[in-house]
Amino acid sequence: MYEHIQTEMSIYDKLNILSDAAKYDVACTSSGVERRGDGSGMGNCRKAGICHSFSADGRCISLLKILFTNECIFDCKYCVNRSSNDVVRTSFTPDEVCTLTMQFYRRNYIEGLFLSSGVMKSPDYTMELLYATLYRLRNVYNFQGYIHVKAIPGADQRLIRMTGYLADRMSVNIELPTAEGLRQLAPHKTRKNILTPMKLVQEQTKENRYEIAVRKNSPRFVPAGQSTQMIIGATPETDFQILNVAESLYDKFELKRVFYSAFVPVNDEIALPAVKRKGPPLLREHRLYQADWLLRFYQFRASELLDEHNPNFNVFLDPKCCWALKHLEVFPIEVNRAEYHMLLRVPGIGCKSASRIVKARRMGNLDFQDLKRMGVVLKRAVYFITCQGKMMYKIKIDEDYITRNLLNTKERLPEGADGMTYRQLSLFDDMNFGVNDAFETVSGKKATI
Amino acid sequence: MKRIYVCHDTLTGIYSALHDAWVESRNDDAGIRFRGKIQQQFFCDYLIVDENEVKAAKIERLIKRHLGYNAYWAVYHALLSDEERKAEAVFHIMQEARRIQDSHKIMDHLGDENVALVFELSRRVSNESHMYEEFIRFRELQNGVLVSEISPRTQVLTCIAEHFADRFPLENWMIFDRTHREALLHKAKEPCRILLDAYPDSEMLGKLSDDEKRYEILWKGFFKSVSIRERENPKLQQTHLPIRYRDMMPEFSGE
Ligand code: SF4
Numbered sequence: 001m002y003e004h005i006q007t008e009m010s011i012y013d014k015l016n017i018l019s020d021a022a023k024y025d026v027a028c029t030s031s032g033v034e035r036r037g038d039g040s041g042m043g044n045c046r047k048a049g050i051c052h053s054f055s056a057d058g059r060c061i062s063l064l065k066i067l068f069t070n071e072c073i074f075d076c077k078y079c080v081n082r083s084s085n086d087v088v089r090t091s092f093t094p095d096e097v098c099t100l101t102m103q104f105y106r107r108n109y110i111e112g113l114f115l116s117s118g119v120m121k122s123p124d125y126t127m128e129l130l131y132a133t134l135y136r137l138r139n140v141y142n143f144q145g146y147i148h149v150k151a152i153p154g155a156d157q158r159l160i161r162m163t164g165y166l167a168d169r170m171s172v173n174i175e176l177p178t179a180e181g182l183r184q185l186a187p188h189k190t191r192k193n194i195l196t197p198m199k200l201v202q203e204q205t206k207e208n209r210y211e212i213a214v215r216k217n218s219p220r221f222v223p224a225g226q227s228t229q230m231i232i233g234a235t236p237e238t239d240f241q242i243l244n245v246a247e248s249l250y251d252k253f254e255l256k257r258v259f260y261s262a263f264v265p266v267n268d269e270i271a272l273p274a275v276k277r278k279g280p281p282l283l284r285e286h287r288l289y290q291a292d293w294l295l296r297f298y299q300f301r302a303s304e305l306l307d308e309h310n311p312n313f314n315v316f317l318d319p320k321c322c323w324a325l326k327h328l329e330v331f332p333i334e335v336n337r338a339e340y341h342m343l344l345r346v347p348g349i350g351c352k353s354a355s356r357i358v359k360a361r362r363m364g365n366l367d368f369q370d371l372k373r374m375g376v377v378l379k380r381a382v383y384f385i386t387c388q389g390k391m392m393y394k395i396k397i398d399e400d401y402i403t404r405n406l407l408n409t410k411e412r413l414p415e416g417a418d419g420m421t422y423r424q425l426s427l428f429d430d431m432n433f434g435v436n437d438a439f440e441t442v443s444g445k446k447a448t449i
Numbered sequence: 450m451k452r453i454y455v456c457h458d459t460l461t462g463i464y465s466a467l468h469d470a471w472v473e474s475r476n477d478d479a480g481i482r483f484r485g486k487i488q489q490q491f492f493c494d495y496l497i498v499d500e501n502e503v504k505a506a507k508i509e510r511l512i513k514r515h516l517g518y519n520a521y522w523a524v525y526h527a528l529l530s531d532e533e534r535k536a537e538a539v540f541h542i543m544q545e546a547r548r549i550q551d552s553h554k555i556m557d558h559l560g561d562e563n564v565a566l567v568f569e570l571s572r573r574v575s576n577e578s579h580m581y582e583e584f585i586r587f588r589e590l591q592n593g594v595l596v597s598e599i600s601p602r603t604q605v606l607t608c609i610a611e612h613f614a615d616r617f618p619l620e621n622w623m624i625f626d627r628t629h630r631e632a633l634l635h636k637a638k639e640p641c642r643i644l645l646d647a648y649p650d651s652e653m654l655g656k657l658s659d660d661e662k663r664y665e666i667l668w669k670g671f672f673k674s675v676s677i678r679e680r681e682n683p684k685l686q687q688t689h690l691p692i693r694y695r696d697m698m699p700e701f702s703g704e
Contacts, residue, residue, distance in 0.1 A: 015667055020674040039618045039638075050583055051689070053700055055676035058685025065675060103664050106595065106620060107587045145616075264679050280679055373559075 014090050015100065021070045021081055022116055025173070025229060026261045030062040030111035030146040032224030033168050041142025042106060045168065049146075050111050063114035063148060064104055068092055068129055072118030074188040076175070078234050080266045081118045091120065094133035098141050105145055112146030112168070113137070119152060127155035127163065134166040146224075151197040153189060160197055161204055161221075169224040169256070172197045174249065177242045181235035184271060198253050201226045205254075225256030232288065233263035233281040234272055238311035243291055243302040250295060260288045287313035294319060297351055298344045321347045321406055324384055328397055331384040335371065336361050347406070348380030368392050379409045453480040455487065456498040456536075459645075463528050463536045464505035466498045470540050471508065475547075481536035516546055517553035526571035529604040535570055538563040577601055578608035584694045585609075587622060588665075589658040595622035596654060599697060606633045610641040625649045665699040672700040 031049030051060040069091035070081045080087060101113045115133060120126050130149055137143045148169040151160045164170050172194055176182045179191040201222060208221035228249060230242065246258040262280035265272055291313065294300040298320070305319050306312070314322050324331065324347050333342055335357060343354040356374040360366060367387050372378055382392045383402045395402075454470050456462035466481045473479075480493070489495070513521045524539050532538075541563040546552040558564045587595035595617070599605075606626050610633055613622065617635070624633040625647060632647035695701040 012667060012670055016670050016674050019671050023675045023677055037615045037618055042617060042619065044616050052583055053672065053698065054686045054690040055672060056683065056686060057676045057678075057680035058682040058689065059676075059680075060689065061672070061675060064671070100667070103660070104668060106617060107589070107664065107668070108585050108597075109668050262680075264677060282680070 009090050011096060011100075014092060014096070015066070017088060017090050018067045018070060018092065019065060021118075022065045022067045022114070024079075024261060024264065024266075025065065025114070025116055026059075026259045027148065027171060027227055027229060027257070028060055028062050028065060028114065029257070030148075032256060033146070035144065035223075037144050041144055042102065043112070043143050043145030045112075045144075045146050052108065052110055062111045063146065064101055064110045064112070065114040066092070066097070066100075066116070068097065068115060068117035068126070068133065069120045070118050071120045073121065074119050074186070076186040076189065077267065077269050077271050078185055078231060078263070078265075082267070085267065092133075094129065094136050097133050098137045098143075101137060101145075102141050102143060105143070110145075112143075112148070114148040116150040117152065123152045123154035124156050124159065127152045127159040131159055131163045131166070134163060138166050148224075151201065153193040153197055155197070157197075157200055160200055164201060164204060164222045165219050167222055169227060170201050170222045171227045171229070172201075173229045174245070174258075175229075175231060176235050177230055177237040177245045178235070181237065185234065195253075198226065198228070198255075202253050226253070227255060227257040227259060229259040229261055231263050232260050232285055238306075239284070239288065239291075239313050240302070240306040240308065240311035242288060243295070243306060246288075246292055247295055247302040258292060260285050260292070283315065284313070287319060291319045299341050300345075316407055317403075318347075320345070321380070325399055325403055325406075328399060328402070331397065332386045332391060333384065334386050334389065336365050336388060346381050346384045348377035348382075348384075350375070380406065450492055450494045451478055451480065452494045452496060453482055453487075454496050454498050455482050455484055456500055458483040458486075459500075460525075460528060461502060461505045462498065462500045463539075464508045465500040466536060467540055467543070468504035468508040469496070469498055471511070471543065475544065479540065481540060483533065483536075486533060512543070515552050516543070516555050520546075520553070520556050523556055523567055523571040526574040526608070527567045529574045529608070530570040531602045532566075532570050534566065538566045538570075542567055574603045574605065574608065577603050578605040580694060581605050581609055582612050584690070584698060585613075585624065586698050589661045590653070591656045591658050593621065593658070595620055596625070596649075597623070597697065598625045598627055598649060598654070600627045602628065604629050604631070606631055606643060609633075610635075610643075614641050669700050 029049050030045070031047065033045045034047040035045040037044040049062060051062050053061040055061055067081070069089070070087070071089045071091060072079075072081045072083055075082045075084050097113070097115065101110070104110045105112070115130060117126050117130060120129070130152070134147060134149060137147070146169075147167045148171065149163060149167040151163070151170050151172045153172060160170075174194055175186055175189065182189055182191060182194075204221050205225070208218070211218040212220070230245065232242065242260075249255045249258055262282050262285040263273070264280045291300075291302075291305055294305065295302065300323070305323055313319055317325070324345065330342075331346075333346065335343070340354055340358050343349050343357055344351065349357070353371075353375040357366065357371070357376075360370065360374065365388050368378060368382075371381070371385075371387070378392065383395055383397075383405065385391070452470070452474050454466040456466035462483075463481070470479045470481060487495070509521070512524055516524070520542075524542075527535050527539065542555055542561070545558065545561055545563065546555040549555065549558065556564060556568060559568060581599060581601060585597050585599060587597045589595055604626070606624065606629075609624075613624075613633075614635055619637050620635070621637050622635050626632065627649075630646055630648065632644040632649070634642045634644055
């Protein structure tokens, strides 16, 4: 069956090639499932996930992230492995993947395996190889650590289902925010092809919940849920479009996570923006993660954060601050009475501090000192709240005034994304709110229009 | 005169001191100091504690019963920290717990400086334990045993034992704590043991298996190739992975 898989290349070279080709997949979390070992093999899982190292780009390394093969019959324009590229091709054997995983795991290098793959011969053929690998890892090597596996679009449903019973998380990448983008850049993929396995995983998960309710120790189907990834900045979508896509993925497919991957050009391709000079749009990616967080934990809707007239995030202020500034009519709110979901909307109040407030105010009225102790960032929150009817200082509820003050309290951006802000600030010293233009330049959008 | 109880900086030592202090001085201001770290002061009575497991077990039971399990774990972790005032702080929160209405809520009284300290210390220890669960690296010896050497600031071994025992039940492994000269030993299919006064045998540790070098090289190669060059960001890397953990990690050796 594996007749044409190369065997001459050393495992070192294979690992180099097949991890290098997998690195643009940004999902590396090992979270979402808590599982103790059963004593018969090796491994367990922790709900919060565990990072084992951090690579030079500052990203967490949690899983052995590799492709099974970088051979591919498809020709996606943004991908190094596309069939029209002249690169060295190689494949692992299932046993090589198992040995690497086990040996890395027992040295505490990794939390488990993230197995993705190019499409070799056909989607079915590839999926079968992934299944064979996971089967071996679980049942021959008795590995009980974390496994994240890709479902190959277009592969036989039965194969995907069987694989899902061996994995902790499964993902199908949506790749680009719109069907149009997909048509242009990934001619062999269709929206439908991608959404079908997603739906399948969702439905099987529901059925599995039922199986488990009936028989407590039935096998678990992707217990850590499914995720997906979108490439940001390769096609001209606005942040609003992207966020809407994410929202409907959460709503309709019950995804655990949507990951955003700032576009890094790997091919010389006319259809793609030339963002090489400026580097990947990291600040944009960061803003999307912030907004994504608001969707998942703060009960925001995409349409509240952006709209057709303001389709992109602000470079200078995070999405929550922007929302608050546009809705000054609802502020200030009284901390001792406001509902939980309103507390969540105050800049400077997070999920943790909001629930602490709700608990603590049952015992008595809270003042600003109490809020500080509960982790509220007063620097930001003061403009939007009262304690027992009083604001902390005399404050004009005025958009310009508050905006100026919020801009003065420096936002904590991740390193890198931060450096970028400075660059932009020097480029666009005009501090009024016409930053959308500025933004388009950063995101590489201008380049394609 | 103020009584100062003097004990070893070990759990048995500290619990024994707490026991004596509780029996004799629970209504007074008393101190607990560690052997070898005392600066003698006037007007203090220095008492060398007779340390034993019976006393320790008694006081542990007392803490569980009167302060509750939450506080017990906070105390346990705090006592593993590298803070000189840790034992005294625990003694004082035990006294404080008698003064408040519901002694099980003692850890909520963060306004009290001793409670705040115990809380801070227990967090310090569990955070460091977590770091070691992430960053510990094992190397395989010729006899197949997996070995790790660490230099933690706090005594993390008992906090990480359960995690690794559950993860590697069929392996023989050991972790040496160079700072505190203790070792955690795990024989396949057996519970973990702590060895005090443990000195790693450097000759034995030098005998790495043939595979070991190979996998270190493979891992280093992987570590390099997963990084995206266009996003390189050493500062971000350093906030997540402080330099002091790196000397045990093969991916940072030889740089
Ligand atoms: S299917 Fe497309 S994205 Fe996936 S490996 Fe092949 S060319 Fe790359």
